[in-house]
Amino acid sequence: MATMLDCRRVQPLLSEYVDGALSEETAWDVKMHVASCAVCQRVADDFAGTAELLGGLAHVEPSANFESVLAARLADLSVKPHRPSLREQVSEWWYARGSVGRPALASAAAFAFVVPLIMVTLTLRQGAVDAVNGTAVVKQSNAAASPASDAEALERLYDDHAAYSSSLLLGDSSAVLTPADSRL
Amino acid sequence: MNLARSLTLTHSDSTLIARCQKADIAAFNEIVARYKGKIFNYVYRMTGSMEDAEDLTQEVFVRMYTNIGSFRAEASLSTWLFRIAGNLCVDAFRRGKKERGVVTSLDAPTRGDDPDEAHGTRDVPDWSHEPTALLSRKELGAEIQGALQKLPPKLRSAVVLHDIEGLAYDEIAVAEGIPLGTVKSRIFNARVALREHLRPYLES
Numbered sequence: 001m002a003t004m005l006d007c008r009r010v011q012p013l014l015s016e017y018v019d020g021a022l023s024e025e026t027a028w029d030v031k032m033h034v035a036s037c038a039v040c041q042r043v044a045d046d047f048a049g050t051a052e053l054l055g056g057l058a059h060v061e062p063s064a065n066f067e068s069v070l071a072a073r074l075a076d077l078s079v080k081p082h083r084p085s086l087r088e089q090v091s092e093w094w095y096a097r098g099s100v101g102r103p104a105l106a107s108a109a110a111f112a113f114v115v116p117l118i119m120v121t122l123t124l125r126q127g128a129v130d131a132v133n134g135t136a137v138v139k140q141s142n143a144a145a146s147p148a149s150d151a152e153a154l155e156r157l158y159d160d161h162a163a164y165s166s167s168l169l170l171g172d173s174s175a176v177l178t179p180a181d182s183r184l
Numbered sequence: 185m186n187l188a189r190s191l192t193l194t195h196s197d198s199t200l201i202a203r204c205q206k207a208d209i210a211a212f213n214e215i216v217a218r219y220k221g222k223i224f225n226y227v228y229r230m231t232g233s234m235e236d237a238e239d240l241t242q243e244v245f246v247r248m249y250t251n252i253g254s255f256r257a258e259a260s261l262s263t264w265l266f267r268i269a270g271n272l273c274v275d276a277f278r279r280g281k282k283e284r285g286v287v288t289s290l291d292a293p294t295r296g297d298d299p300d301e302a303h304g305t306r307d308v309p310d311w312s313h314e315p316t317a318l319l320s321r322k323e324l325g326a327e328i329q330g331a332l333q334k335l336p337p338k339l340r341s342a343v344v345l346h347d348i349e350g351l352a353y354d355e356i357a358v359a360e361g362i363p364l365g366t367v368k369s370r371i372f373n374a375r376v377a378l379r380e381h382l383r384p385y386l387e388s
């Protein structure tokens with residue numbers, strides 16, 4: 001039973017495993033499982049094999065007259081490059097690295113917006129409190145709960161992966177499966 | 185001449201974009217020369233048709249030219265072009281004109297414009313007796329392209345961008361406009377399907 005659970009958790013990670021995209025710790029866990037599981041070893045080899053087949057495909061190139069056809073297409077359409085609008089120019093300036101004055105402008109804008117907002121909110125809230133005669137209950141969000149431990153995070157990662165492949169255990173179509181495993 | 189050419193080729197994407205935004209046609213042509221191969225290859229693997237790939241790749245650069253003013257320097261030109269190309273492929277599939285290989289009748293004539301495809305036939309391969317070692321690269325390429333065509337376009341795009349175009353997971357997330365986790369699951373699911381379709385070539 002333990003092997004079954006391990007396979008269900010490991011197989012969704014095998015694609016990232018063959019790409020070297022897992023964290024060092026998770027990759028080690030997967031490696032240890034794969035070393036002792038012929039089914040998952042086979043799936044990992046197959047995933048690497050598909051990547052190799054696709055990577056080995058011939059690179060196709062456009063026709064020799066691609067540029068001339070494109071030039072004619074642009075000319076026929078009377079296409080002109082899009083001139084940036086005022087909004088786009090402002091946006092470009094705003095996001096440009098090292099824009100002078102951006103921090104100051106941002107602070108001023110935030111101040112000008114936030115201060116009236118706080119005043120209005122406080123006024124309305126005071127009114128609401130008065131209306132219920134001081135019995136208003138403020139519910140606190142628990143969204144900022146203490147962070148989960150690493151083990152819990154890894155568990156959740158496994159579960160997330162298992163969610164989209166819970167009905168898919170790849171061993172059942174592998175030739176290496178033993179009859180005892182076929183019920184998987 | 186050679187020195188001038190090599191200097192030209194060293195222009196960064198951001199430099200070329202800045203020039204292109206000032207209607208510098210030479211910069212535009214250089215961007216086309218730099219990326220037409222990658223975009224064409226991606227679109228071809230998506231559509232399975234050289235003709236459609238040519239047409240859609242042309243459209244990618246038309247869109248780039250007309251929208252270059254709204255391109256933000258922080259983004260990668262490469263991922264932006266792949267995003268335009270992917271959207272155009274999806275539009276083409278929705279119009280139902282470009283998708284091939286999924287519902288194509290075996291009796292329908294082949295187009296004969298596929299470099300990986302065996303000429304003139306659309307026989308169902310009998311892999312059980314096929315000596316895969318004897319398959320030519322061309323025939324193997326046709327089988328792999330056929331397997332790609334059987335994938336849903338979203339899975340196909342993710343696995344083509346990763347395994348053929350060499351984009352990293354996070355680059356695909358930007359190009360496709362999807363979360364990183366979705367990229368991983370699409371590539372995983374694509375490989376699960378490809379594993380079934382290409383089993384004879386994986387066992388050899």
